[in-house]
Amino acid sequence: MRSLSRSPSVSKEGRQTAPPCAQRSRTPPDPAPSAPALAASHGRTLRLRFSGCPLRSSSRLTAASLRRHAGRRLLCAPLLHPIRTTNPEAPLAATSAESLHAAMRRSPPPLQSLLTCVWFTFSDFSHPYPLWSLGKNEAFLSIEIGSLVLVIATLSSKKKTTKWAPCLQTSGGSISDLLTNVSDLMGHSATVWELKSEFEVAKDWNGIDQVILRVPRGASARVSLHGGQVISWRNERGEELLFTSSKAIFKPPKAMRGGIPICFPQFGNCGSLEQHGFARNKIWSIDNDPPPLHPSDNDGKVFVDLLLRPTEEDLKCWPHCFEFRLRVSLAMNGDLTMISRIRNIDAKPFSFSYAYHTYLSVSDISEVRIEGLETLDYLDNLCNRQRFTEQGDAITFESEVDRIYLSAPNIIAVLDHEKKRTFVIRKEGLPDVVVWNPWEKKSKSMADLGDEEYKQMLCVDAAAIERPITLKPGEEWTGRLELSVVPSSYCSDDLDHLRGI
Numbered sequence: 001m002r003s004l005s006r007s008p009s010v011s012k013e014g015r016q017t018a019p020p021c022a023q024r025s026r027t028p029p030d031p032a033p034s035a036p037a038l039a040a041s042h043g044r045t046l047r048l049r050f051s052g053c054p055l056r057s058s059s060r061l062t063a064a065s066l067r068r069h070a071g072r073r074l075l076c077a078p079l080l081h082p083i084r085t086t087n088p089e090a091p092l093a094a095t096s097a098e099s100l101h102a103a104m105r106r107s108p109p110p111l112q113s114l115l116t117c118v119w120f121t122f123s124d125f126s127h128p129y130p131l132w133s134l135g136k137n138e139a140f141l142s143i144e145i146g147s148l149v150l151v152i153a154t155l156s157s158k159k160k161t162t163k164w165a166p167c168l169q170t171s172g173g174s175i176s177d178l179l180t181n182v183s184d185l186m187g188h189s190a191t192v193w194e195l196k197s198e199f200e201v202a203k204d205w206n207g208i209d210q211v212i213l214r215v216p217r218g219a220s221a222r223v224s225l226h227g228g229q230v231i232s233w234r235n236e237r238g239e240e241l242l243f244t245s246s247k248a249i250f251k252p253p254k255a256m257r258g259g260i261p262i263c264f265p266q267f268g269n270c271g272s273l274e275q276h277g278f279a280r281n282k283i284w285s286i287d288n289d290p291p292p293l294h295p296s297d298n299d300g301k302v303f304v305d306l307l308l309r310p311t312e313e314d315l316k317c318w319p320h321c322f323e324f325r326l327r328v329s330l331a332m333n334g335d336l337t338m339i340s341r342i343r344n345i346d347a348k349p350f351s352f353s354y355a356y357h358t359y360l361s362v363s364d365i366s367e368v369r370i371e372g373l374e375t376l377d378y379l380d381n382l383c384n385r386q387r388f389t390e391q392g393d394a395i396t397f398e399s400e401v402d403r404i405y406l407s408a409p410n411i412i413a414v415l416d417h418e419k420k421r422t423f424v425i426r427k428e429g430l431p432d433v434v435v436w437n438p439w440e441k442k443s444k445s446m447a448d449l450g451d452e453e454y455k456q457m458l459c460v461d462a463a464a465i466e467r468p469i470t471l472k473p474g475e476e477w478t479g480r481l482e483l484s485v486v487p488s489s490y491c492s493d494d495l496d497h498l499r500g501i
């Protein structure tokens with residue numbers, strides 16, 4: 001049985017900053033476990049539900065039964081385009097649905113009792129889609145949108161005809177649920193296939209490791225072990241979504257200007273520590289055995305877990321023992337999630353403030369507005385943190401802004417009119433939102449920011465500042481940030497809907 005690898009093996013980005021020899025994959029491809037081994041290691045049973053209609057476990061899964069149960073949710077998909085395989089290990093090389101099927105007949109999947117996956121692309125789409133074969137004569141093609149699995153086509157052959165059926169939407173769940181359910185339905189032992197996260201590690205020019213996360217449809221993220229800082233987040237078209245200064249200094253001990261530095265255990269200069277705390281200037285390690293997160297935080301995502309523990313030197317200026325675990329993950333649709341877990345492993349309580357200092361890349365700051373912070377109180381860093389109340393409808397920019405909005409909603413939107421795209425920021429455990437743009441004068445005084453670059457950046461940070469987090473010994477705090485990008489036309493009503501208004 002071939003391994004079920006979720007990531008294509010091709011590396012594009014890694015080559016830009018490090019010679020290929022410096023790269024290595026921390027997670028080798030799955031060693032092709034046998035069916036009993038999979039069953040023994042997981043062994044959960046689930047029921048198949050397409051569009052909320054349970055199929056009897058005795059049912060045979062056919063294109064027709066899928067269609068029947070999909071009901072009105074049938075969608076049309078571009079099914080008649082030529083197909084080519086992208087997985088070099090895939091047994092199929094087909095240029096049309098018919099030849100794909102013919103190839104399948106010539107080279108049936110080696111273990112028909114289990115699903116087999118090959119990646120392929122439609123010629124007019126750049127993203128590989130997984131095709132899951134259900135034995136010799138049937139297959140389905142699926143994509144993932146967040147945690148939803150969308151089966152966009154099924155392929156079945158009877159006698160001499162090959163049929164692509166249009167698609168249906170599952171009622172939710174992850175690809176592993178879907179696979180388990182399908183194998184259950186087919187009458188085989190049910191297995192949950194935990195598809196392993198894969199990432200590459202490349203050295204930067206200072207010899208510090210950077211982790212590259214990549215999903216099959218092309219989105220990627222890069223995380224530096226210097227600061228645990230996300231330094232790049234690209235969409236499936238390869239466009240960079242985070243700002244990085246052209247004058248950024250990629251050298252410890254200072255944080256690089258751009259990406260998402262982590263401010264901990266102090267935000268700004270309110271405290272005895274260096275500005276924004278020390279976490280962004282420390283070298284983190286990869287945590288190969290983190291305590292488990294909720295299963296939905298693993299599903300359908302490529303991720304890396306990082307760990308920061310205080311050094312002797314850190315303890316001298318901040319005498320509190322902690323473990324800081326950071327998960328950075330990329331969903332199949334390109335959404336970026338960061339989950340911070342900070343645990344007090346000391347004998348006494350401690351308090352800290354926190355921010356994901358997120359530099360969004362924007363077309364032009366004067367074309368940008370933030371929705372979700374209107375009417376809130378804020379502390380103005382430009383006026384000794386005096387408290388004001390926001391008056392406007394939405395926040396727009398005409399001069400330097402440096403504010404901490406208090407008790408902000410958990411979803412806010414940053415609309416970029418020129419790019420016609422909206423960043424949607426979802427946060428949990430982080431009540432405040434910092435909005436910062438240095439504008440012209442301040443930019444000129446900053447050595448690591450180009451004079452005009454303030455126009456292309458906007459910091460919108462999910463944060464906990466006004467009321468620091470206090471942890472008693474043994475307690476843990478979790479702060480979560482999820483970033484996604486949607487077309488601007490999606491906004492307003494849809495965002496209200498997301499917010500539950």
Ligand SMILES: O=P(O)(O)OC[C@H]1O[C@@H](O)[C@H](O)[C@@H](O)[C@@H]1O
Nearest residue numbers: 268275276357381402403434436
């Ligand atoms: O230059 P630093 O330390 O990265 O900080 C940049 C800015 O970060 C923002 O979050 C602060 O609100 C600003 O006051 C600060 O100037």
